[in-house]
Amino acid sequence: MGFDDMDVDTIWMDGEFVDWEDAQIHVLTHGLHYGTGVFEGARCYETERGPAIFRWPEHLDRLYASAAPYEMEIDHEPEELTEATLELIRRQDLSSCYIRPIAFYGYESLGVSPGDCPTRTAIAVWPWGTYLGEDALEEGIDVMVSSWRKHASSQIPTNAKTTGLYVNSLLAGEEARRNGFAEAIVLNKEGHVAEGPGENIFLVRDGDLYTPGLSQSILDGITRETIITLARDLGYTVYDQATISRGELNTADELFFTGSAAEVTPIRRVDNVEIGDGTRGPVTEEIQSKFFEVVERRTDDYDEWFTYA
């Protein structure tokens, strides 16, 4: 569904609420040419206590942290971005939505050095369903190991959520879809499992969970950290600094992706090799159902993870 079909009309830009059509930038914007933007993707869930943003302070912290390597100063305090986001949700009467804050170097000059380019900041919110298709959460998805490797963290900060990085995600994801798969798994420069184009990955073996460590060129996913916490609270052992070889994917008992967009999505096949029974496995199901119990606020636990609109 495109934006034109959605019932949203307001964007927050550089301190002002503007009409959706008026949220425009110049074609010589630095960020457009060199990928010098940093962004976030968060979800606001429908709950009995009204719309609730999941782990919003963590998303904001990561936004400012992503800007740091690029010496980008975001001219707005976190409180202002929070208030703007809550106001966008209330004004547009959204019960649930996706939230996209972005900061980028704007229009002034077009050397690679951003020089005096101002930092522009915007926030948009819109209704968004499941990321990898309606059946994905229950039935799982088929994925392929991409022929594209993830850039090494010695080449570009992979723990920063920078717009330019996503050309790699696009290449991997589109290659997978062209070949009939729903999504890709991307290996790092060393050939170890890194993550999906927009997801972290977990492997289940003999009842324990493994997920690639931060030194494997991954984004430090907020859902990843959430799942590590929930799984440990459920009594699982989680190895969160794992090095996972490509072959271990095929022999895993279960695999699943995590992400703000993908939530907890089971993987049932990798390169046409069935994982476990080729369906959502029992550990994935338990963790996934805990995740949805928490985000839909069917429990009072973990209330500190929510910002209510």
Ligand SMILES: Cc1ncc(COP(=O)(O)O)c(C=O)c1O
């Ligand atoms: C490359 C990449 N890895 C992992 C993730 C998952 O991170 P999070 O759970 O914070 O959304 C994302 C999504 O933001 C991503 O783009």
